[in-house]
Amino acid sequence: MFEQGLILSAYLLCVGFFGLITSRNMVRALMSLELIFNAITLNFITLSNLFDNRETGEIFTLFVIAVAAAEAATGLAIALSIHRNRRSTRIDQSNLLKW
Structure with missing residues (x-):
């Protein structure tokens, strides 16, 4: 089970x-980016089960889920704002956040 989780x-x-x-x-x-956060979460759970320290892995997992939710809300709000102004969500076309 450990190897499958890490793979x-x-x-x-x-x-x-x-x-x-x-x-x-x-x-x-x-x-x-959400896939990367899910990979980190799965890694925390797998390694916490390996070292018999489930509480620490679950706490870090809840923290990562909270950060991912905040990142998704902020990122989608920025993407929606840029789409309203520029009519495009392409990264290379948006330079609104540059100084």
């Missing part, structure tokens, strides 16, 4: 990084 976590992490690097759309980049 699935590594697969999700690789897919998330690949999607984050290659995506031009903000929504797709946010989805890839």
Whole structure:
């Protein structure tokens, strides 16, 4: 069970990084970032079960879920605002956040 959890976590992490690097759309980049957060969460749960310290893994998992929810809400709000102004959610076309 331990090996399958780590393999699935590594697969999700690789897919998330690949999607984050290659995506031009903000929504797709946010989805890839959520995949990375899910891989981290799965890794916390798997390793906490291995070391018989379930409480610590569950606390970190709840923290990661809270951070991911805040990131998703903030990222989608920014993407929606940029889409309303520019009519596009492409990352390379938006320079509103640059100084």
